[in-house]
Amino acid sequence: MQATGNASRSRRSFVATGIAAGSAALAGCVSESDGRSETGSDSYTVSMAPMGDVEFDAVPESAFVTFPQYADMAVALGHGDAVETLFAPDMSGSTMNAFYDRLEGVSFEWEGLQNPLDGGLSEEQLYAVDSDVHFLDPSYVVKTDDDWTASDVSEIAETIGPWLGNFHSGVHSDPAPAYADSYEYYTLWELFEKVAAVFQEQGRYEALAELYDETRDHIESNLPPESDRPTVARVTLGDGVFYAYHLNTPGFWQAETRPLGARDALADMEWSGDWGEISYETMLDADPDVILHLWGITPQYAIENVRRRMESDPAGSELTAVRNDRVVASGMRYQGPIMNLFQLEMTAKQLYPERFGAWPGYDSGESYPEIPADERLFDRQRLARIITDGV
Structure with a gap:
């Protein structure tokens, strides 16, 4: 897969707001007008716990992905090529394609993707990949890795690209204390609707x-x-x-x-x-x-x-x-x-x-x-x- 880099950009086109610990829980549906905000003709906002409001100036071209549900969502929305990383790619990618083999014209090029959790998630890794959006729950990061704090998460959102993920909806487990007040639980298809809004693919989402x-x-x-x-x-x-x-x-x-x-x-x-x-x-x-x-x-x-x-x-x-x-x-x-x-x-x-x-x-x-x-x-x-x- 050819990864889409951002090194040539003069400024970051993706702005995250409300991600800091203690921010208001704005976990409702996507903003009106198909997720577009009223502050700019091309910008739009996706609201999801525990991040809050996440504003995008353009559709992400590259995505930092951990767990394969987000890679499967990207493929479903026609944006599989945006995926730059994947948890256990030999297992996840080959399993995804085992299903896709029954769908004409659908496949996922997983070979060569790095496992972002192999050896632990690091800030250096995130800067090196330089993705437009990180499909990973900040609460998961802070709860499972003592080297990370909510402040570190906010810094990545501000300097590289926003986070958008909700791990604890898997079994309704407890989030990290820093995000407890802003946490909400979603079904699989509610999470998929949020990701569809990120890629501005509401039509595909509705059909699926x-x-x-x-x-x-x-x-x-x-x-x-x-x-x-x-x-x-x-x-x-x-x-x-x-x-x-x-x-x-x-x-x-x-x-x-x-x-x-x-x-x-x-x-x-x-x-x-x-x-x-x-x-x-x-x-x-x-x-x-x-x-x-x-x-x-x-x-x-x-x-x-x-x-x-x-x-x-x-x-x-x-x-x-x-x-x-x-x-x-x-x-x-x-x-x-x-x-x-x-x-x-x-x-x-x-x-x-x-x-x-x-x-x-x-x-x-x-x-x-x-x-x-x-x-x-x-x-x-x-x-x-x-x-x-x-x-």
């Missing part, structure tokens, strides 16, 4: 949101009665332990499971962090009908190996999901709108094959499996046309 609403409505209207739904555990297998996540709790990490309303086998379990750790014995006590193996669609986990590891454990071999071959490759929690549509379809088929058609399975490292046209839950051509043509 309409397709999503139709897909979700179709799925929800065809769900079986709750009593007939399977019990499900959403986990990732570690070294003798399961990293566990809930299905139906608030947050965009659950964007592909919550609409499906399955019975969460781990619903009564609580954990203090973003995820929990449970043993094989605890999993056997819960004994779900289906195990959704998070990250199973990525090259980091081959679902065949995951199944073999469970089968080799005395407790794991007794799990109903293992015995009935219902340990399936699930998606990524860092999903943008394109990934969300595919992951909704995938999970609906994995949980309710009698309602939505059988899931054909997934081979590690391959593209998203081909689904017969009459069994697809959304129109591939329509999605690709919105992304490539904007209609």
Whole structure:
């Protein structure tokens, strides 16, 4: 990918306001007139917590991206070439393209992108990349790295380009104290609307949101009665332990499971962090009908190996999901709108094959499996046309 630099600019075209700790929480919708402010014919303001009002004088040409939901959003809006960095690019980029392979004319050039979190985020790195906008939550930066303060964040916004991100909406976790008073939580599609406003692609957003609403409505209207739904555990297998996540709790990490309303086998379990750790014995006590193996669609986990590891454990071999071959490759929690549509379809088929058609399975490292046209839950051509043509 050819990165777009800004070294030749005589001045910075992007102005961030309201990002300092204690600033007012202006986390509503985009300003009127499609996000354009009334102070200039070409300028516009995007309001999002915890940043507040972020003013742009022009559409960003380059974007500092960490988690892949923002890269997926950029691709969906026709601005994938703006992405200059990406968390775990070998995993994130290849997984994104595993979905995009089913969309004519859609792809993402991730090779050569640096991982901005490899070795820790530094101010020097941000100055070197010199992006027009940073799709990263300031609260995440300050909370996870002791070397950063809210003042450091403000300095980057003023000298390089604004921040725009909201990490803690993933599971509605607590923000850093410096941003606690200005924090708001958003759904995946609310976050996507904010990013669409940054790129001034409200038309694409509306078309994609309409397709999503139709897909979700179709799925929800065809769900079986709750009593007939399977019990499900959403986990990732570690070294003798399961990293566990809930299905139906608030947050965009659950964007592909919550609409499906399955019975969460781990619903009564609580954990203090973003995820929990449970043993094989605890999993056997819960004994779900289906195990959704998070990250199973990525090259980091081959679902065949995951199944073999469970089968080799005395407790794991007794799990109903293992015995009935219902340990399936699930998606990524860092999903943008394109990934969300595919992951909704995938999970609906994995949980309710009698309602939505059988899931054909997934081979590690391959593209998203081909689904017969009459069994697809959304129109591939329509999605690709919105992304490539904007209609």
